[in-house]
Amino acid sequence: DIQLTQSPSFLSASVGDRVTIACRASQGISTYLAWYQQEPGKAPKLLIYAASTLQSGVPSRFSGSGSGTEFTLTISSLQPEDFATYYCQQLSSFPRTFGQGTKVEI
Amino acid sequence: EVQLVESGGTLVQPGGSLRLSCAASGFTFDIYEMNWVRQAPGKGLEWISYISSDGVTIYYADSVKGRFTISRDNARNSLYLQMNNLRGDDTAVYYCARVAVAVVGGIGHTSFDSWGQGTLVTVSS
Numbered sequence: 001d002i003q004l005t006q007s008p009s010f011l012s013a014s015v016g017d018r019v020t021i022a023c024r025a026s027q028g029i030s031t032y033l034a035w036y037q038q039e040p041g042k043a044p045k046l047l048i049y050a051a052s053t054l055q056s057g058v059p060s061r062f063s064g065s066g067s068g069t070e071f072t073l074t075i076s077s078l079q080p081e082d083f084a085t086y087y088c089q090q091l092s093s094f095p096r097t098f099g100q101g102t103k104v105e106i
Numbered sequence: 107e108v109q110l111v112e113s114g115g116t117l118v119q120p121g122g123s124l125r126l127s128c129a130a131s132g133f134t135f136d137i138y139e140m141n142w143v144r145q146a147p148g149k150g151l152e153w154i155s156y157i158s159s160d161g162v163t164i165y166y167a168d169s170v171k172g173r174f175t176i177s178r179d180n181a182r183n184s185l186y187l188q189m190n191n192l193r194g195d196d197t198a199v200y201y202c203a204r205v206a207v208a209v210v211g212g213i214g215h216t217s218f219d220s221w222g223q224g225t226l227v228t229v230s231s
Contacts, residue, residue: 049217050210
């Protein structure tokens with residue numbers, strides 16, 4: 001199974017900050033990676049797929065990069081509604097594993 | 107509007123069984139692959155099962171293999187998860203999620219583009 005390790009697990013930031021979350025895969029997955037945002041009590045929401053393609057309707061302050069085993073999610077200027085937990089997911093093979101999550105808090 | 111609505115979650119005793127349903131609307135259900143994903147209280151997301159659009163290809167996480175069965179009824183626009191021999195560590199919110207396929211750089215890429223609101227399964231005596 002492919003393991004995904006996110007860092008950091010918790011991130012304290014302020015409105016307007018640039019935030020970067022890393023996701024490392026235990027083996028190469030090309031660009032078969034997606035990022036999701038989950039607010040408390042809500043279902044996850046797709047932000048980015050194919051490592052760097054923004055899902056329709058997602059603000060352009062979100063961006064993704066990487067390939068192989070190293071990936072990043074960047075929020076260029078943190079907004080109040082961005083305080084949430086973020087997950088990466090690999091879609092290269094089954095099982096479709098998720099990272100453990102990164103909670104972005106004030 | 108795409109809608110996925112899960113139902114069937116409840117309190118069940120260890121060793122018991124439960125069937126979850128996911129009702130789909132707002133899209134052509136029978137051409138989409140589907141998944142079940144769960145989230146234990148205060149924990150992260152765990153993928154547990156996949157089913158192809160025609161129901162022929164199925165995968166499970168090791169944690170549920172042999173106990174859970176995924177199925178679908180395309181005529182009823184519904185996805186199901188039959189859960190048997192339930193354990194305490196199966197306690198979680200269960201989500202159904204639709205698979206989207208997009209071609210990027212000439213290569214097909216999948217993602218889970220729509221999710222239901224989740225249904226809570228509690229396994230306890």
